[in-house]
Amino acid sequence: MTSFPDAIEHAVRIALVAAAESGSLSPLGDVSFVVERARNREHGDWATNVALVAAKQAGVAPRDLAALVVEHLPDLEYLAATDIAGPGFINFTLASDWYLEVLRTAAMGGPDHARGDSKGKERIQVEFVSSNPNGPLHIGHGRGGVIGDVIARALDYAGHPVSREYYYNDAGVQMDRYAASLEALYLQALGKDAEFPEDGYHGSYVEDWAGELVAEHGDAFVDLADRRDRIRQWGLDRAMRNIEETLELARIPFDVWFSETSLHEGGDVARSIDVLRERGYVFEDQGAVWFRTTDFGDEKNRVLVKSDGEYTYIAPDVAYHRDKFERGFDRVINVWGADHHGYIPRMKAAVDALGYDPDRLEIVINQMVNVNRAGEPVRMSMRAGEFISFRDVLEEVGADATRYTLAAFSPDTTINFDLEAAKTQSMDNPVYYLQYAHARMCSLERFAREQGVERLPIDEVDLTRLTDQAERAVLRQADRLGEEIAEAAARRAPHRIATYGTDFATAFHRFYAECRVVTDDPAVTQARLWLIEASKSVIQAVLGVLGLSAPESM
RNA sequence: GCCCCCGUAGCUCAGUGGACAGAGCAGGAGCCUUCUAAGCUCUUGGUCGGAGGUUCGAAUCCUUCCGGGGGCGCCA
Numbered sequence: 001m002t003s004f005p006d007a008i009e010h011a012v013r014i015a016l017v018a019a020a021e022s023g024s025l026s027p028l029g030d031v032s033f034v035v036e037r038a039r040n041r042e043h044g045d046w047a048t049n050v051a052l053v054a055a056k057q058a059g060v061a062p063r064d065l066a067a068l069v070v071e072h073l074p075d076l077e078y079l080a081a082t083d084i085a086g087p088g089f090i091n092f093t094l095a096s097d098w099y100l101e102v103l104r105t106a107a108m109g110g111p112d113h114a115r116g117d118s119k120g121k122e123r124i125q126v127e128f129v130s131s132n133p134n135g136p137l138h139i140g141h142g143r144g145g146v147i148g149d150v151i152a153r154a155l156d157y158a159g160h161p162v163s164r165e166y167y168y169n170d171a172g173v174q175m176d177r178y179a180a181s182l183e184a185l186y187l188q189a190l191g192k193d194a195e196f197p198e199d200g201y202h203g204s205y206v207e208d209w210a211g212e213l214v215a216e217h218g219d220a221f222v223d224l225a226d227r228r229d230r231i232r233q234w235g236l237d238r239a240m241r242n243i244e245e246t247l248e249l250a251r252i253p254f255d256v257w258f259s260e261t262s263l264h265e266g267g268d269v270a271r272s273i274d275v276l277r278e279r280g281y282v283f284e285d286q287g288a289v290w291f292r293t294t295d296f297g298d299e300k301n302r303v304l305v306k307s308d309g310e311y312t313y314i315a316p317d318v319a320y321h322r323d324k325f326e327r328g329f330d331r332v333i334n335v336w337g338a339d340h341h342g343y344i345p346r347m348k349a350a351v352d353a354l355g356y357d358p359d360r361l362e363i364v365i366n367q368m369v370n371v372n373r374a375g376e377p378v379r380m381s382m383r384a385g386e387f388i389s390f391r392d393v394l395e396e397v398g399a400d401a402t403r404y405t406l407a408a409f410s411p412d413t414t415i416n417f418d419l420e421a422a423k424t425q426s427m428d429n430p431v432y433y434l435q436y437a438h439a440r441m442c443s444l445e446r447f448a449r450e451q452g453v454e455r456l457p458i459d460e461v462d463l464t465r466l467t468d469q470a471e472r473a474v475l476r477q478a479d480r481l482g483e484e485i486a487e488a489a490a491r492r493a494p495h496r497i498a499t500y501g502t503d504f505a506t507a508f509h510r511f512y513a514e515c516r517v518v519t520d521d522p523a524v525t526q527a528r529l530w531l532i533e534a535s536k537s538v539i540q541a542v543l544g545v546l547g548l549s550a551p552e553s554m
Numbered sequence: 555g556c557c558c559c560c561g562u563a564g565c566u567c568a569g570u571g572g573a574c575a576g577a578g579c580a581g582g583a584g585c586c587u588u589c590u591a592a593g594c595u596c597u598u599g600g601u602c603g604g605a606g607g608u609u610c611g612a613a614u615c616c617u618u619c620c621g622g623g624g625g626c627g628c629c630a
Contacts, residue, residue, distance in 0.1 A: 038573095039572095039573085047573085085573070089573065173629065173630075174630055290628095299626085304628095305628085310628085312627090313629075337624095338558070338623085338624050339624065340630095341559080341624080341626095367559055409567070410567085412559055413559080414560070418566095421566090432592050433593090436592050444590090447589045450589095451589085498568095499577085503577090506577085509593055509594070510593095510594070512590095512593075513585090513593070513595080516588080516589065553590080
């Protein structure tokens with residue numbers, strides 16, 4: 001089957017050569033031009049700027065060059081018209097046959113009809129959330145979670161083998177502080193004398209969980225020699241359970257849960273430092289072991305092993321990234337909050353120093369989320385104790401509206417997440433606009449059935465009865481599905497899918513308003529029922545990649 | 555001081571080299587005795603933060619300044 005825009009680009013190149021051979025144009029070298037969808041309907045379906053970019057080299061005015069290209073253009077399937085417009089754009093209008101192909105493909109292929117081919121696609125790991133297992137996820141983790149999840153879903157749809165991974169720091173100092181806090185509260189709850197650690201965790205959840213610990217184990221841990229370790233393990237399990245439950249509520253699945261401790265126990269941390277040392281990037285100074293990241297453009301060198309013999313967080317992270325590449329991923333994407341952006345040069349340096357191309361590690365940074373309630377800021381400090389968790393938000397606002405709010409904006413933009421606005425079932429909340437389109441499609445099909453209208457096999461239906469502009473507009477939008485998701489995946493820009501979904505829903509809602517589906521004309525009714533089937537495929541694909549539910553009625 | 559993100563309509567944001575800058579909300583005017591009005595149509599509203607530059611062409615790329623947010627540890 002013909003595929004656009006490739007077919008047009010190919011035809012234009014042929015035309016350039018043909019024009020040169022006919023003597024009306026001096027031969028051009030490699031010309032770099034684009035063929036893209038026209039923004040306005042008056043500009044047809046596809047447009048190329050070839051005449052604008054090549055005019056200077058050809059020594060011909062853009063519009064004249066465009067005319068030469070059009071004149072020598074070979075026959076192209078599905079092409080209905082070419083026009084020269086504006087400063088020298090060539091616009092291509094497709095025949096309605098093309099859109100009936102789009103309809104058949106979408107209607108028969110279901111939501112997966114526009115999935116990309118996996119042939120030759122990079123194997124990609126997406127690592128995200130990766131919150132420390134010492135407390136609930138907050139909204140920032142939630143944003144990273146939704147962004148990583150949608151990127152992974154989009155990559156998968158585009159044809160990439162994808163592995164979704166959660167890395168948890170269950171070793172390290174933060175874990176000690178958390179365990180010590182739990183331990184102190186546990187002992188205090190049992191009436192024992194215990195001092196709360198100065199750098200302990202103050203969240204009210206710590207108190208709640210210490211209470212659970214007492215309820216579960218009573219004073220069984222009090223006199224144990226390995227009390228702290230037992231409590232640490234219990235606390236780890238408790239936190240992980242909370243995190244897993246929250247992610248499940250948010251519909252964010254993972255393929256691999258990777259433990260930092262496993263790196264230490266497997267000797268990978270020490271081994272990775274050895275690798276760096278062998279490659280000449282390690283030195284000792286003031287009793288500490290240093291990684292010469294400045295060799296790779298970092299602003300200063302970084303400590304791997306502190307003078308007290310403890311690893312810094314960098315050491316296991318080096319080991320972890322080495323492990324990722326040893327597992328054979330072509331590309332590794334990490335989704336981090338903006339507060340970690342300064343860490344990128346270090347991590348890139350590590351990958352480089354280990355002998356891997358640092359470009360294979362990509363970091364997607366997402367900006368902060370401010371939580372408001374009816375315009376008033378909600379305090380978000382972990383330390384202050386009172387903070388609204390991601391789970392609280394999911395439970396209050398619902399997974400659909402929460403996910404949409406976190407996915408619909410560019411990761412580069414700071415989000416002001418207003419709980420009241422997100423809960424409102426209005427157009428402040430475009431998630432309903434998308435879902436309503438789906439519910440409407442289902443409702444139309446139900447109504448047809450209730451009226452005794454049976455949809456005939458598509459081969460027996462005259463799709464050429466779809467002649468309304470609104471019908472064609474739906475199919476024009478439907479045609480974009482595959483490339484929009486692929487583009488969103490390639491740019492790591494999940495919000496593009498939400499934008500596209502809104503465009504599609506708009507076209508559908510307009511169709512609904514313009515065209516009555518169940519009519520006195522059975523042929524038209526049949527054709528429109530198939531248009532709805534195709535539309536369902538598209539909207540379900542969009543909702544699926546965004547991880548939103550597709551309600552059959554609202 | 556250095557680094558990252560943002561600055562586009564009253565508000566929240568799309569648009570990162572193309573053709574008159576878009577959407578939703580808010581404001582104004584219409585559309586339900588036949589398929590869901592969580593919808594549709596029309597309309598008001600913009601020096602794309604400022605100034606230079608590159609280009610046939612700049613909201614988009616470069617420089618610089620201004621404003622807002624975040625980050626710069628032998629913490630993670």
